[in-house]
Amino acid sequence: MNKVRLEDILAKKKRAEKITMLTAYDYPLARVIDQSGIDIILVGDSLANVVLGLSSTRDVNMDIMIHHAKAVRRGVQRAFLVGDMPCGSYEKSPEDAIQNAKRFIDEAGCDGVKLEWCENCVDVAAAIVKTGIPVMGHVGLTPQTAVEFKVQGKDAYSARRIMQESQQFEATGCFSLVLECIPDRLAEEITKGLKIPTIGIGAGLFCDGQVLVTHDLLGFSSQIHPKFVKQYVDLNSTVLQAIQQFQKEVLHGQFPDAKHSYHMSEEELRKS
Numbered sequence: 154m155n156k157v158r159l160e161d162i163l164a165k166k167k168r169a170e171k172i173t174m175l176t177a178y179d180y181p182l183a184r185v186i187d188q189s190g191i192d193i194i195l196v197g198d199s200l201a202n203v204v205l206g207l208s209s210t211r212d213v214n215m216d217i218m219i220h221h222a223k224a225v226r227r228g229v230q231r232a233f234l235v236g237d238m239p240c241g242s243y244e245k246s247p248e249d250a251i252q253n254a255k256r257f258i259d260e261a262g263c264d265g266v267k268l269e270w271c272e273n274c275v276d277v278a279a280a281i282v283k284t285g286i287p288v289m290g291h292v293g294l295t296p297q298t299a300v301e302f303k304v305q306g307k308d309a310y311s312a313r314r315i316m317q318e319s320q321q322f323e324a325t326g327c328f329s330l331v332l333e334c335i336p337d338r339l340a341e342e343i344t345k346g347l348k349i350p351t352i353g354i355g356a357g358l359f360c361d362g363q364v365l366v367t368h369d370l371l372g373f374s375s376q377i378h379p380k381f382v383k384q385y386v387d388l389n390s391t392v393l394q395a396i397q398q399f400q401k402e403v404l405h406g407q408f409p410d411a412k413h414s415y416h417m418s419e420e421e422l423r424k425s
Contacts, residue, residue: 157192157233159264159287159328165192165361166350172329172362174352175370178204178221182367183228193352194232195267195364196222198239198297203368210296211240215253218242222261235289236263240297244271247280254281254288267331269295275321282326290322293356294334302379304355306335319343319351331364332356334381355381 165172174193177183178200186194200221201207222236236257243250250268257263265287268274278288292315293305306312315335322330329350332340337357344351344360353360365382368374372387402408 154190154231156231159233162192162233162329162350166348172350172352174362174364175367176200176364177225177228177367180224180228183225185228186367187229187232191232192362193235193364194225194229195235196225196237196261196263197366198237199366203366203374213239215239215242215256219256219261222257222263226262233265234263235265235267236261238266238268243268243277243281244273247273247277250277251280251284254286255284258286265289265328267291269297270318270322271295271298275325278322278327279325288325288327289329289331289352290319290325290327291331291333292318292322293332296333302334304334304336306339312336312339315339316343316346319347323347323349329361332360334379355379 162172172193173191174195175186175191176195176197176199177186178196183194196218198210198213198218200217201210201213204221205213205217207213218236218239222234226234238250238253238257242253254266257266266281267289268278268281269291271277274290278290281288294302296302306315312335316339319330319332327349329352330343330347331352331354332343333353334355337359340351340353340356341359350361352362352364354364366374369378369382370385372384372389373392374389378384399408
């Protein structure tokens with residue numbers, strides 16, 4: 154499969170072809186996702202919760218994100234790789250944001266970066282885009298600044314605000330936009346009104362693409378899942394059963410058996 158380019162992602166919206174995106178935080182999972190044919194892989198700040206066991210995405214910094222992005226890059230050959238700019242890495246000033254965005258590109262080998270809506274993110278996004286770095290915006294529920302984790306845009310006022318934020322992100326030159334936890338009809342209207350692709354998570358069927366946290370999809374997370382998460386397999390139970398079977402065989406002297414051991418002849422043993 155050929156390397157996914159920015160132009161390929163933009164062309165999918167024009168062809169009304171759905172875009173697929175998943176998260177990855179390490180080499181082995183990134184390699185499998187890449188082999189699957191997924192279009193975009195996001196090194197999400199959700200690694201704080203699902204990999205590091207932290208309570209908030211605000212608890213990861215640039216060094217942590219770069220560390221994991223490097224590992225993911227080693228496993229990705231074809232997908233478009235996006236680094237999630239963590240809380241505190243872009244809000245202060247465009248100059249600070251540019252410096253951190255370049256770290257994702259130069260140090261980790263990412264193809265682009267993602268940033269959530271914030272007070273001065275229009276200036277920040279525009280400044281990063283001007284350097285030639287592709288930027289993915291994020292509106293609706295923005296975990297880095299959310300007070301409550303609930304559906305956004307359910308009333309006319311907040312819906313108009315999210316629509317305006319989406320339009321502003323597009324005007325800065327962003328190549329795509331994540332819509333998180335908003336009503337499906339609002340997502341549909343935003344998607345119809347934008348030339349850039351929308352990627353939904355808890356935003357219904359009408360977005361140009363969909364993203365989930367991979368650990369949620371695989372059932373390998375102990376967190377309480379929101380309504381929009383579909384679990385396709387229960388890896389948590391599968392892995393637990395395998396570990397318990399290993400423990401049982403060790404305790405009963407069944408592992409390692411002859412098949413899983415190295416051998417030498419009795420003659421050589423006597424010589425030793």
